[in-house]
Amino acid sequence: MSFLTNLINPDHIIATLGLLGVIAIVFAETGLFIGFFFPGDSLLFTAGFFASQGYISFAWLLVLSFVAAVIGDSVGYSFGRKIGPALFTKDDSLLFNKKHIVRAKSFYEKHGKKTIILARFVPVVRTFAPIVAGIGEMDYRTFLAFNIIGGFAWTWLMALLGYALGSLIPNPDRYVLPIVVIIIIVSTLPALREILKKEALK
Secondary structure (H helix, E strand, C coil): CHHHHHHCCHHHHHHHHHHHHHHHHHHHHHHCCCCCCCCHHHHHHHHHHHHHCCCCCHHHHHHHHHHHHHHHHHHHHHHHHHHHHHHHHCCCCCCCCHHHHHHHHHHHHHHHHHHHHHHHHCCCHHHHHHHHHHHCCCCHHHHHHHHHHHHHHHHHHHHHHHHHHHHHCCCCHHHHHHHHHHHHHHHHHHHHHHHHHHHHHC
């Protein structure tokens, strides 16, 4: 249990694995369908804060997290294009549940191509949206364009917010945990809203 807790703890990830850990998690959350439980938003924010304190390079954080996010989504797209349809016949397990694919598909149908951008800011959906795009055989050049815009907006915004906190606010350490909690809550609100909406319709 402690291993899993550490695996989703931004402070622990950065303290033990440094910038490479951040990049690996960003890639895994966006490129591997089992990466949906990783804390992308809070990790990027915390990494930005650590960068403001001189623990990691802020410039490399911005560049490499963006590259990892774009490559991750492209891997997810390729996965969906090649073997995605088989996921609908796959039995649910600890690491996979068909409802995640269905939820991403519903999100995609509602928001269209801009889902590739919007999904970056919605946990779980950001993992499965590129897979759904691949399953739907979305034109790759179109996908890549939205992928680049979304990857840039997500990684830079989250990291810049963390960096700004560390640079502009006196004694910022006391604010990191509350803000991370707020980010987690805000990022899960869309999912919670969808769940409540479905329950109301039953």
